[in-house]
Amino acid sequence: MxxxxxxxxxxxxxxxxxxxxxxxxxxxxxxxxxxxxxxxxxxxxxxxxxxxxxxxxxxxxxxxxxxxxxxxxxxxxxxxxxxxxxxxxxxxxxxxxQFIYEDEHIVDYDKNLDIREPSSLDMDIIKKNYDKITDEELEEINKLHNLYVGYDKSKNMVGFIGSHLEGSMGILEVFPQYRRNGYASELERFMINDFIRKGMIPFCQVEVNNEKSIRLQRKLGLKESEKVVYWLSDNLEVKFKITDEIKEDK
Structure with a gap:
């Protein structure tokens, strides 16, 4: 202690x-x-x-x-x-x-998606569309109940989000045909609330040259660090935290 x-x-x-x-x-x-x-x-x-x-x-x-x-x-x-x-x-x-959501209160936002933990079929889709971490890591994250999928009102799976093994928000992907509908923002707001409910710190790490993701964090009101942080590895394929390229910032 x-x-x-x-x-x-x-x-x-x-x-x-x-x-x-x-x-x-x-x-x-x-x-x-x-x-x-x-x-x-x-x-x-x-x-x-x-x-x-x-x-x-x-x-x-x-x-x-x-x-x-x-x-x-x-x-x-x-x-x-x-x-x-x-x-x-x-x-x-x-x-x-690094970006952190400092407010301890639940985020209020318009809910246009049905966001839930993935089924086995959903997991197959996630693995086919997300190659920044291994399938084994995705399965481990799912076992920890830290992976979610979003479905629109027409019951189409539009994307997914999760928490990396070391505890940061990430794994955010919106499929190309559903971008520019605000789904990335909604998925991340959902994840912020999930962290707050679990008593965790809602934070994420964004690669310094990922301007779209940086814009999204600023839009959502996360506080930005002045300093950068470093992940060192002998092989980034075994790294459990790789910052995602967010392709939709609306």
């Missing part, structure tokens, strides 16, 4: 930059490897990702040595990026902006 309190105290200094670490602590899936005044190092047992938010000190660099099965690392400061890449052969890098 002492380490938990230390971790929360440090991470709460910059909630927007540290929301991913706070999320895994909040849902009790984090193994706290270090929690001191100069930083926090976690291992998330759901996504199998190491997560670091820390100051640039010699002690922090020392504690990063000798980590087991280190193929996925989330870092909030670029001073550690090259060091970790070299230390663990993490050649792939994804740079993201």
């Amino acid at each position: 002492q380490d938990y309190n230390k971790a929360i105290k440090y991470l709460s200094k910059d909630k927007l930059s540290n929301c991913a670490l706070l999320q895994v602590l909040k849902r009790n899936t984090a193994n706290i490897l270090k929690a001191e005044e100069d930083g926090v190092l976690l291992f998330d047992e759901v996504s199998n990702a190491y997560m670091l938010s820390a100051e640039n000190t010699e002690k922090i660099f020392e504690c990063l040595k000798g980590l087991e099965n280190c193929y996925l690392f989330y870092v909030t400061d670029n001073c550690f990026v090259k060091y970790l890449q070299k230390l663990y052969n993490l050649d792939e890098i994804l740079i993201c902006k």
